[in-house]
Amino acid sequence: MVADAGSGVGPGRPAPGNAATLTISAKEGIAEGVVSLTLTHPGGARLPDWTPGSHIDLVLPDGTTRQYSLCGDRWDAHTYRVAVLREPAGRGGSAHVHDRLRPGDRVGVGGPRNQFPLVPSEKYLFIAGGIGITPLLPMVRQAELLGADWQLLYGGRTRASMAFREELTAAHGERVQVVPQDELGLLDLAAWLGTPRPDTKVYCCGPAPLLAAVEAACVAWPAHALRTERFTAAVQTPPVRKAPFEVELRRTGRTVTVTPDVSVLEAVRRAGAEVLSSCEQGTCGTCLTPVLAGRPDHRDSILADHERAVNDCMFPCVSRSCGDRLVLDL
Structure with missing residues (x-):
């Protein structure tokens, strides 16, 4: 998935290491069209720590890689849990998870x-679609643990x-507003977001129409009050530069020419640079690369505007150059 409006990737943060092999210890249907997977280390070892909002790369046996948010107990050091929606119009990853993965199977996890x-x-408003x-x-669990004032607006078909749904309402009662569309219609965003609240952070994740509606409703809110995560890449305008440009790989001393029909990622890989990638759509964050000189044409759906302005990192799977030359820490 994709985060923006204060993504927190952090300029220059390194990409994750190679995927580990974990075992599917449990698989269960938790809602119509949704299954959860519980992942553990084959030898029972402790798994890397994570924080609310984190996701993992799930490398399926057929080589497909997909990103899923961790939704289990972050204090359980030995298990990860993800929930996967079957997407009939997707690229096949969710169908593989639903139809072929079984407890005992092993998968790569990045x-x-x-x-x-x-x-x-002090306060949070969570909006889920x-x-x-x-x-x-x-995040809800963390806000509760910290004693923050929070509410969750949760819409679905x-x-x-x-x-x-049942877990949330049983544990938190009226703090959770459940809005099934077939019963109650769309979320009443005007009622929840019509009046800006300087002491409140708004977190939203869901389909593109919901994100667009929430962004429009939060125009008058303070800067960085809204933080969103996307399932798909945002619609892009044409690149700033149509002509070829050069990319210097500082560590190797090589320079490559990137033509309009080739991504920076593809060009640097041809030159021998090892850059991990997953989605190749500017949504997962795997290929984050430090920029040493030049100004990138940021075309990802992850970095916030203030992070882009620093110009010290880029996602070479989709981003390009505004000028004749970029220097990357590769």
């Missing part, structure tokens, strides 16, 4: 990493399709 961190605040509840679930 990360975890967090591009959607929960920042300190469908499977967008997954990164918000650990039907009650039966809304994962973790």
Whole structure:
């Protein structure tokens, strides 16, 4: 998934290391069209720590890589949990998870990493659409643990399709507003967001129409009050530069020419640079690369505007150059 409006990737933060092999210790249906996977180390070893908003790369046996938010107990050092929505119009990853993975199977797992961190605040408003509840679930638990004032607005197609609905309402009562679209219509964002609240952070995850509506409703809110995570890349305008440009790989001393029909990622790989990648759409954050000189044409759906302005990192799978030359720490 994709985070913006204060993503928290952090300029210059390194990409995650190679994927580890974990075992699927449990698989269960938790809502209509949604299954959860519990992952453990084959030898029972402790797993890397994570924070609310983190996600992992799930490397499936057929080589497909997909990103899923961690939605389990962050204090359980030996298990990861993700929830996967079957997407009939998807690229096949969710169908593989639903139809072919079984307890006992082993999968590659990269990360975890967090591009959607929960920042300190007195109050939070969490807004989830469908499977967008997954990164918000650990945030709700963390806000509760810290004694913050919070509310969750949770919309979905039907009650039966809304994962973790019963768990949330049983534990938190009126703090959770469940809005099934077939019963109550769309979320009343004007009522919840019509009046800006300087002491409140808004976290939203869900389909593109929901994010667009929330962003429009938060125009008058303070800068960085809204933080969102996307399932798909944002619509892009044409690149700033149509002509070829050069990319210097500082560590190797090589320089490559990037033509309009080739991504920076593809060009530097041809030159021998080892850059991990996953989505190749500017949504997962795996290929984050430090920039030493030049100004990138940022075309990802992850970095916030203030992070882009620093110009010290980029996602070479989609981003390009504004000028004749870039120097990368590769």
